[in-house]
Amino acid sequence: MRSSPALVAMDSPAESPHAPVNEVVRTLVELVERVSAAAAPDSGSASEEVLVDTEVDGARYLLVRMPKLHGNRVQLSPREQEIVRMVAKGHPNKVIADVLNISSWTVCTHLRRIFAKLGVGSRAAMVAQLLDLGVLANEHRIHSNAR
Secondary structure: OOOOOEEEEEEOOOOOOHHHHHHHHHHHHHHHHHHHHHOOOOOOOOOOEEEEEEEEOOEEEEEEEOOOOOOOOOOOOHHHHHHHHHHHOOOOHHHHHHHHOOOHHHHHHHHHHHHHHHOOOOHHHHHHHHHHHOOOOHHHOOOOOOO
């Protein structure tokens, strides 16, 4: 059982088979579980910790330990907050990337990190949770005229 959330980001060539990738991910997660079990208790670090950054068969693997959440408090960087606001307004990744002058891959990386911090798996779940937590203002709620 993991002691803290972890994020696995993969950047692999399109032609690579997925079976070896899944085995590498399982191995990385097992490694992190062992490291987490052996490590001293965390003193409440508020930043991410890169545990593994490696390349295997042309694919790059990044394993990051995310900070523990204290209560309902979510720590989003200023860039993550910008991306969240734009997603909440319905903008696709490509538009967000163009407006912020970053690549769409970078937008995806930010979203994966936000999803991991919140423990969600979709853009809609992310926005709903951030609205519930009060991180997003009510101005981001979509009001419908349907009754």
